[in-house]
Structures are given as structure tokens and as C-alpha cells.
Amino acid sequence: MLFNSYLFLLIFAPICYLGCFWLGKRHTMYATLWLGLASLVFYGSWNPWFLPVLLISIVLNYGAGRLISRMGKPGCFKRKLVLGVAIAANLLALGYYKYAGFFVHTIDQVMGLGWTLSGIVLPLGISFFTFTQIAYLVDTAIGKSTEENFFRYLLFVSYFPHLIAGPVIHHKDVMPQFANPNAFKFKRENFAVGAGIFIIGLFKKCFFADNVAVYVTPVFDGAGQMSGQALHPLDAWSGVIAYTLQIYYDFSGYSDMAIGLSLMLNVRLPLNFNSPYQARSIIDFWKRWHISLSNFLRDYLYISLGGNRRGAFRRYTNLLITMLIGGFWHGAGWTFIIWGGLHGTYLVINHAWRAMRMRMTLTVTTFEQIFAWGLTMLAVIVAWTFFRAHTLSEAITLLQSMFFVHDQAGLDLFTAPERMQVWLWIIPLSIIAFVAPNSQAVIERFFAGRTPYITTVEGGVWRGPTKAFSIGLGILFGLALMNLLKPAEFLYFNF
Secondary structure (H helix, E strand, O other), rough: OOOHHHHHHHHHHHHHHHHHHHHOOOHHHHHHHHHHHHHHHHOOOOOOHHHHHHHHHHHHHHHHHHHHOOOOOOOHHHHHHHHHHHHHHHHHHHHHHHHHHHHHHHHHHHHHOOOOOOOOOOOOOHHHHHHHHHHHHHHHHHOOOOOHHHHHHHHHHHOOHOOOOOOOOOOOHHHHHOOOOOOOOOHHHHHHHHHHHOOOOOOOHHHHHHHHHOHHHHHHHHHHHHOOOOOOOHHHHHHHHHHHHHHHHHHHHHHHHHHHHHOOOOOOOOOOOOOOHOOOOOOHHHOOOOOOHHHHHHHHHHOOOOOOOHHHHHHHHHHHHHHHHHHHHOOOOOHHHHHHHHHHHHHHHHHHHHHHHHHHOOOOHHHHHHHHHHHHHHHHHHHHHHOOOOOOHHHHHHHHHHHOOOOOEEEOOEEEEHHHHHHHHHHHHHHHHHHHHHHHHHHHHHHOOOOOOEEEOOOOOOEEEOOOHHHHHHHHHHHHHHHHHHOOHHHHOOO
């Protein structure tokens, strides 16, 4: 069941929300049970066989969390031992479903043993609910979190707005909201703001991401079939830039929808995007792109490796290792590892450059800021080429075509009218991504006296959205609905 489908919008969401609000007026726990059940139905609608994997993971991690919380003081050896075993079990399960086929195939290619492994179906969202529970276990071990109520824990993990593709949430940030007596009671302010964010996200996905996506597949598939020949440079650039925009609007659209759906239930999820394509450095990019994952990798991997506490060389090594693992988390393939390695290398260079500039106490000019933004975007686009490509040869063919490495002019994939069509999408979508305010800024501006993450109301009175903004949201919603006849999955559902 997709957020961008008639089944979700017309059947699941109304039943889920009406039931939750009705039960929430009577007792928070009734609404918790209802929402947990609805979330399991939402997950099981993809494939009923995925449900046992999710439920077993929830039960075992809940038990591990309860055991950890009862064993001595935070930081003691017993807690660390149970935590280590629990994390290892989570990673083994994730490794089996997501990486076993990759490892077997790699070993077979190197050693020629004739090994094959088939029949493993990747449960949807396993990376996200595994990381969410690992974070919970670590927080429990150090005394930051604990959860005694199993049904609240089940809802924490399975909560449908974030279950499939994040954001990665922390128990200490979300569970107190579930336990609030006013949770799950209809509150028109939160419902209106959440609906506005959801509509913006739905429009991003259905109208922007899905329409530009049709120009991506022919280019990448074409590069995979060229057998060393070049594509026309315009086709190569248009396909890669189209994907750069597709993944931005696809994932930021999903994140907006997740935040909006949750806010309608009075639960605030963490922001996941903050105009990442407006970043002027790779460091800044990773503070803006997939923020919850960046924070997870920083808090639970980079710092655990030593962070920046042991000198520059160790710091840069830790950065590179963290990003390599982050790339591998996205997918079992060398293209993802190279994507992570590229971003790790970018970060190392960026930190080294920043340290040198600080020693030289140089001021940054406007021209340098523009150049820094352009260089950052170029680096991101090159990395996205590997991220989207099915094989290394496909990515290399595209990059060679883009940068005129081949002698020949290149083979045409698009006709002249098709080239014009793709750039008629690329240019306005680029301007919006590069210059326009993001969804949160738009909501804060036009919902008079109310912002999604600031609880005070101007003048103590809720005045709602402006009339013009309400009409604009209605138009966006209508345009999005017109594109729902063939709903497309979100890109991050594959990771």
C-alpha cells in the first residue's frame, strides 16, 4: 500500500484516523492498540509473509531491551554483553536478507565455485526498522531510554508513517509523545498543518518525481547496453540530472508525507530534509540530506569508531569507513559501495580544506560561495551516477559520455523534441530545488500564527492557513490525484 495510492487515501487513511481519534477520546492505550494494528495491516498489505519477520524482530528486540534495562547500571559489562549479542543478531538477520546473495555471488566470481543463492526476498523496510531498533537498544544500554509496555514498543517500531523508508526515529524522542494523554485526539491545528505538509509531499512525488523519472530509465538502460560505446553527451547529462532531481523529489516527498501523516496524529517526527541541493559543501550537504540517517551514522558508528578524538588521520579514516558502510547499507552492490566511498572521500577533502582555510583565516567571497555550490552539486551528481547504475560499466559509460572521454560524438537516445521535453522538466525543477524554500519554510510562512514544530500560536489564537494558500494546496492535491492512476513506488523502498 503506497501513500500515493487511492487505496491508502480513500480507504486505509480515513478508517485509520477516524478509529484512532474515536478511541483516543476514550483512552490513549486503546488508540495505541488500534494504530499498532493498523500499522501491521499497512505493512502486511505489501506481502503477508513479511509480517512474521517484522513481528519476530519486534518481540526479540523488546525482550533484549527489557533484559538490558534490568542488568546492572548503564555501561556495565553485562549490559554491554547483551547489547553486543542483540546487535549482532539484528545485523545477522539484515545481512542474510540483504547481503547474502551479494557475498555468495562475489565469492563465486572470484573463486569460480559455481555457488548460487536464490529465493531470498528482501522484507520491505528491514533496513529502517533494524536501525531503529539498534538505536533503541544502544539508548537503553546507556540509560537514555526504556520501554516497559510491549504495545507501545510495537507501535514505536511499526508506526506506519515511518516504517517503510524512515525517518530513523529515536525512542526517547517519539515514545513520550505516544504516552501523552492528549495523543491521538483530534486537534485541528496539527491536522491542518500535517495535511498541508502531506499534500506538498504528495505533489512532489506524483507530479515532479514521477514525471521526470520517465527520462531516467532510457539513459541508464541505454548506457548498460552500449558495450563500451558512448551516449550523446546531452543525453547522458539529461539522464543523470533527471535522476538527481527524481531521487530528491521522491525521497523528500516521502519524508514530507511521513511527517504530515504523523503530525495529523499529534506526533512529530524528525525533519529529514533541509534543502540539501542548496548546500555549499559536502559537509553541509550531509547535514541537510537524509538527516536522520546522517545522525544515526554519526552517533552510533562514527563516534563509536573514535570520531575526531584521535587526530586528523584517524578522523578521516573513521569518516571514510562510516560512509562506506553507509553506502553498503543502501544496497548490496559495488555501485553503492563506490557511492559511499566517493562521499567519504569528498568529506575527507572538505574537512581538510576547511581546516586549512581556518588556519589561513581567509574570508569567503560571493564568487567562492557560488563556485563552492557548483562544485558540491557536481560532486553529488557524479556520485548519484554510481548510485543509480545497475553495474560499474554502466556508470563508467555514462561518466565517459558526460565528460567527452570517447572520441566519437556518441549515440543518440533521444530525438530533438524529447531532449527539449526533458529539459523543460529539468530547468524548473532545478530552480525549485536550488533556490526555493523547502516544505517546512513554506508551511511556516503561509499557516498564519502556526508552524509544524513550534507549538506556540501567534496571539494565542489559531488562525489557520491563508485563503490563497488553501486554494494553492487544493490545486496541488488535484494535480497529484491526476497522476495516481499508476502509482509508482518510492525509490527508498528498495533500500
